[in-house]
Amino acid sequence: MTIRKKLLLGTSALMIAGGLTAFNRDDRFFEIARSLDIYATMFKELNMYYVDEVNPNRMVKTSIDAMLKNLDPYTNFFAEDEIEDYMTMTTGRYNGIGALVGQRQNKSIVMMIYEGTPAEKSGLRIGDEILKVDGVTVKDRKDADPGKLLRGQTNTAVKLTVKRYGQKDPLELTVMRDVVKMTNVPYYGMINDEVGYIDLKDFTATAAREVRQAVVELKGKGMKKLILDVRENPGGLLNMAIDISNLFIPKDSEVVTTKGKVQEWNKTYTALAPPLDLEIPIAVLVNSRSASAAEIVAGVIQDYDRGVLIGQRSYGKGLVQTTRELSFNTKLKITTAKYYIPSGRCIQAIDYSHRNPDGSVGKIPDSLRTAFKTKSGRVVYDGGGVLPDLVTEEPNPTPIALSLTNKGLIFDYAVKYRNEHPTIKPAREFRLTDAEYNEFANWLKDKEYDYTTQVEKDLGTLEASAKKEKYFDQIQDQLKALKTRVGHSKDADLATFKPELKALLENEIAGHYYLQKGMKEVSFNNDPEMKAALDLFKDMNKYRGILKK
Template identity: 85%
Template structure:
């Protein structure tokens, strides 16, 4: 009976007006069929009578996105024209030139170039403004007419870029031959000192485990005795890659993750299938509030087996599994089908994933909403909202002036100028701006437009508004005015006050223009609180071992 009802529901949708009386034998399918019929007739009327022309693809995509958004943030629909982007997201590969192009004030600007790609080999630079692609003007293109799509194409085909470079009078014509661009999961690995190796794991596409394995092997060949695995800002990815990476450091046949959902036959416990790469290597995992999904599985497995120490902030809290389903007309849906549980038995899914702090974190969770679990050594850990590190560090919250300079693109623009004025700089780990060079940055900013309001200024404005509303303003207006005068920010003064924060930001941006992603990472080492905490811990192995004990 149910099969005939489903068939009738589909037929009714196609016909757009069939009788629904037959569906009342099954309330659920009646409701589905009724609402699909309402949707079809509404769309037909809208298309026929709305005052302006309706774009059917855009309208349906908008309605589907709104529907799925009501469920959870991770169930998504991919229209046919988005399938290539979906493949890039899952495989980390695409056919193009290997440059990240962003739009700033209507200009298409090269924001980053990936190492070893056609873009780097062609001589294209970070900061170059792309004016034409194969003769096609790209300035002020419509928002849905993505410049990046013009850069993609079949392997071996050439694309001619017309660019404006800072400090050059004439426009440059740069030919680039497209190729397969592989977005690496490990953009950087290297030795921090004689003993400590470092791996920056930024994604979980199809080659993530192989890249991490090779990085560990290479670092051990260089003398690595201790490992820092960095999954900060890692949004996750493929579940099997999280399993395989965990497998590198835990015994074969150890439980890694269990998935449980509505479809019982899909429920499964995944174990480490291969011999481990190293069971004794001391490990520190760096994580933060934007470490999500697969990154949380790896972090949680390392913690649950007391295999290493986690340092940073509570992770994002995404304990949901998505499955991709093929739909008609070459479209796809990524749908949440299960929750996952790490070896201690806890699910790290945030209790409320619809409300988060501005930095993406889940915030404080009431003790009454958490359940205690135990690691292999008997340490107590909790569910309900991400993985809580063993050593908690304070999150890096940029000051208002730092945010303003970054959002306005002024840090980036000065780095472009610096790259032109200085053909070469020291290696990224050694590069430091002199005080005179920082002052040059301050002077360069004098005629630039940027402003910001500090939190203290906002609080005083809120106090003034409340005082006026509650008729107390006349009593405290003199004190308020004095307070406003005292805390009113001066941009030039703030540039010196917050120099310890702004100078490293500027140094990282500048090194990125010379040494790309690796330069940014190496420049950050000396000003990274989690990195410092990890290195300090590795200097005190008694403390490291004591953290892992009950």
């Protein structure tokens, strides 16, 4: 074939491909226009002829949410009245008093107060029931979120009527609203003479600055080794994950690459600033609820062999969201790309693009995962979150602990304890005595709570199967004996699982006195990942050995 013929055939193929692309694009635009026209005319007919009045805003929001539900959980629409929540999510700031209010038994209860906020300064306590906001009874405002009623412009006053445990008459409190900053690092401090600890809980716009400040202060106090805790961290802003990673890896090192449908948006992000520290040994704590930006930081530390990961496999969210402005001050947060950490792996664990016939989604199978290598040659895999170098057992609460927590009895007892004890020891030293634990057990005697253990559930399943298959008559005596033997006793469980329940109580009580910092400090002695990190730092040969090929 001559060169001329080859060129002609090539040009023809390009013209055909271009024509098909144009045809497909025009056909797609027609389908979009057709569908929108059907939707608009249907909505018009509903609005005009439906037997009852319809709320247009609510109906459209419902339809949009249903449409986006078919994609992934991270593509979300924000209506105009939800923009404040969106801004709080991305900036960590809002105008209010700094109290978390929850609903319990149709009551609005203060569940947490944030340090340094107007709520703390006013004397409001965890456990207070909010009866009125600016004279309006909260129960009469069934359509309103009590937490949102507390929000408002800076330097405006809100009058609260609250009921406090142990006091007959309600209290009247006036709280001046202010800008409330939800910190990304609720706690940092020295664990011992050489180990520092940073609890990183979010990735809003100031996360990198807060982590940098914490590292600098801890080094000033003699920190020689660092524990970075990203457990329970759902992620946040991508640029904060890049900047935090930059603190511990060399300048110009690759941090993350994003790849999506819009080629122009694909980009490789590198460390732009000089690092803060390239030598300090690092242990990163992760669990199954460490996601997104938290996984980028953990993955970068692992891929560069910069530190050891400890805990459980992370969540596996390797998706990037971009916010798009829509009309009438609404927004769309849309998944636009997947991200890839320095080894080349994408840690996305769930395949949202291929749904099962029932609409459910599944995880990427092990057979489709690919092996990659860290800087020193250690093998790591994609498609399943970040697997720690030292895996610890995931906490498995006992049925009695779950029941007492879900029924709010641990919380209620902490409210009672706080009322009866004006002060306690510092959180790191605070421990309940055996006598105090026995008081808690006695307090529970007239409280309503029950639970079914897994063994009891399994016996129930066995009995049902035996009856169905006509074996019950033959084994009913043995089943009865087993039920008697394994049937739970509340008193026995309170004694058997005393260490676990005591730790839960100490954590909750410390929070009522010392807020989030207290809850963190009192938990150190019962934290398996913390213990594993401290033990590893005592054996630096083992630490260095883990990071080698």
